[in-house]
Amino acid sequence: MKILVINSGSSSLKYQLFNMETESVLAKGLIQRIGIEDSFLEYENGEGEEIVIEKDIPTHKVGIELLLETLLSDDHGVLESMDEVEAVGHRIVHGGEAFAHSTIIDDEAIKNLEDVADLAPLHNPPNIMGIKVCKELMPDKPQVGVFDTAFHQSMPEKAYIYALPYEYYKKYGVRRYGFHGTSHGYVAKRAAQMMDKPLSELKIITCHLGNGASVAAVKNGKSVDTSMGLTPLEGLVMGTRCGDIDPAIIPFIMDKEDISASEMDDILNKESGLLGVSGVSSDSRDVEDAAAEGNHQAEIAIELFNYRVKKYIGAYTAAMGGVDAIVFTAGIGENSKDTRAGVLEGLEYLGVEVDYEANDCRGKEVFISTADSKVKAMVVPTNEELVIARDTMELVNQ
Ligand code: ADP
DSSP: OEEEEEEEOSSOEEEEEEETTTTEEEEEEEEEOTTSSSOEEEEEETTSOEEEEEOOOOSHHHHHHHHHHHHHOTTTOOOSOGGGEEEEEEEESOOTTTOSSOEEOOHHHHHHHHHHGGGSTTTHHHHHHHHHHHHHHOTTSOEEEEETTGGGGGOOHHHHOOSSOHHHHHHHOOSOOOSOHHHHHHHHHHHHHHHTSOGGGOEEEEEEESSSEEEEEEETTEEEEESOOSSTTSSSOOSSOOOSOOTTHHHHHHHHHTOOHHHHHHHHHHSOHHHHHHSSOSSHHHHHHHHHTTOHHHHHHHHHHHHHHHHHHHHHHHHHTSOSEEEEEHHHHHHOHHHHHHHHTTOGGGTBOBOHHHHSOOSSOEEOBOTTOSBEEEEOOOOHHHHHHHHHHHHHHO
């Protein structure tokens, strides 16, 4: 069985084609600059052949047609016919309260998705567009939606209600939803497998540290709290997002700088975080390099980043009444030994004993705590696309 996974953004679209018998990637690619000049498609098949097609791609439809053509092409394609593809799985950022699980996208689901679109105005409309185009181009293939928010729908009310007038929750759905759920769910499951213990008996803190970053408290396999909120702005320090701040800062700066709400929103989402504090870059590698050269703002940015993760680990240990494992994933979590060490240092009181030699690794599943450590720490590379493909296969097989 072959499953196509699509992650459709506003001007870019990522895709992977999986052979589910072996869970291997037959081909993958990225379309960039949809609707903008100089658009192109990058494509790589499982044999390592890479091509770039520069072509005018004015719409998502043209982009998806092009990606299907490359998959079927005689030169570097991997499919004889589209009949080989069973279904298409779509990453959807926000499922609101309507979607607590992955689901087959029928007309009613599209309507429900459109109803929650204003909760994620940058992400959901292009996600929905990707689904509609695939339905049009491949009407006989089931389309499945996999939601970043779904895994966190198990959070209790005390974790998701904001202390605002309750009517905003009722009227507008203003509550905490959380994101990166596919990743948190996947790495928690892998961590339990690595520990050879049932997920249903473990308290796991998963740290998804990428450009966007969030922590989740996964108790007995269910998310009971997570650091992102109504939107992916809350919580940790991120590449360009501020994470937790005193909300009173917002009207204060708007007043001082005489800027609008949308300009303020841009500052919080695009000019803050590692970039805002360091003044160097949103990329943690650049910030680490600048800090190593003695750039004070870069040093503070890194310390702030690590300190915030550490605080969430403390908070979530309290929330779960203990912790059995702390898991690092995503670009920074998988690659930066300094971040992992910076986060875990000082957690000896919790029972974390770091194995610094083991921690000197990148992008592979490994324990980074000593054999005696009461609380295990580990690196687990995430694989959101594989989860989407698995969920898609499961739903179409039902
Ligand atoms: P997202 O998917 O949220 O855009 P990623 O998970 O790709 O982000 O993470 C991007 C971050 O990971 C960047 O800050 C980058 O510096 C960091 N990163 C990626 N690769 C490495 C690496 N080899 N060493 C250190 N950091 C890395």
